[in-house]
Amino acid sequence: MNLWQFMMQNRLEVVELTLEHLWLVGISTLISVVIGVPLGILITRWPALNKPILGGANVIQTIPSLALFGFLLPAPWFGERADRMAIFALTLYALLPLIQNTYAGIKGVDPAVVEAGRGMGMTDRQLLFQVQLPLALGVIIAGIRVATVISVGLATIAAAIGAGGLGEYIFRGLAMVSNAVILAGAIPAAILALLADFGFGLLETSLTPKS
């Protein structure tokens, strides 16, 4: 059976697994933005936290994903449902690019602009929301872009713990020694990654202030 026949016969399942995949990536990226951006802001304010936070996020990156999924299996609330474990792990991996880019984006704002704002009596909060974050937005979006593309690939491994997504086909194909089934998972995953890259790329360009 070739790839095309397999995908046509299982088109509903292909759609379902793709949606699952998007869910895993979407939710985990969203959570990592909610956590990572404030952490990135935090370390611009308290440089002492810079090393522990960036170092911690770096260490997480070095844990092989399959091993991290394995570690989570016996965890209480996470271990109960595979998708929770997958989302948790993907969130952890996405943190580094988000913290790093938020930090770099804010630090990259022209110091003269910040000093002018501060000198005119803007409060820290006004400076952050009206000046630093808007000017760092392009760089932060670039971080979300990287995180998403990495997540789309990593999420295929989540199928190993039964979290679903397009990795199902890849693992099934490996077991069946069927290239067609592997590709039925790999090709849609690659397309998702490219679309995410392209979409966030457009967003990044439109939100980066011209200078």
Add this chain to the structure above:
Amino acid sequence: MPHEFAIEFRNVSYRLDGSRELLHGLSFGVQRGETLVLLGKSGSGKTTSLKLINNLASPSQGDVLVDGRSTREWDVIRLRRMIGYVIQEVGLFPHFTVERNIALVPKIENWPSQRIAQRVRELLSLVGLEPKLAMRYPRELSGGQKQRVGVARALAADPPILLMDEPFGALDPITRAEMQKEFASLQKRLNKTVVFVTHDLREALLLATRIALMEDGRLMAIQTPQEFLKSEEPFTRAYVAAFGSDLRS
């Protein structure tokens, strides 16, 4: 009764977190409505002194008084909003239009939008910019236009005090001379208390009511432009000599 000086330094020293002292025992006053020029070489402490006034830095010893009250006691946000601040790099917000840049302080002070719009029009004409520039972004302006917007932004909420840190230093010589003349005539009308930092003696002579000469974080002399040119004090003479003999013309 208003305090005698708009700004007063009382035996002010400044040290940057445990490193060497940058300013040593500065004492002087700035009278209301005068333009005091802080003149000196790079690293003489002019900019640091300026930043002590709007509390972007605070003294290690002594007090800086604004309107008779120490900057330590001022609410820092209130203090800065009554002091206009213009810097050499201008520091316009690149993601704001000219209009929003000028309107910055009125906006955070919650002025009604009609009053803001009117004020922006007034300021554009005051600094000699066409009204149609209001909708432009800073990247679409020339260096001279940017600095005019910087001056307009600093004047927006009509602060009684204006701090200017080499505001015309990055401009080409022709634009620079033009801006200096315009600022001199603007200052005659506005009557603000101005502290102006420069290393350019010609600029100081043109704009100053009094010139404060600084060297290595110390105040060497404080005198009117006429006194400055005639002074026998060696540091002042050296500064005058460095600028050549055609200054009196």
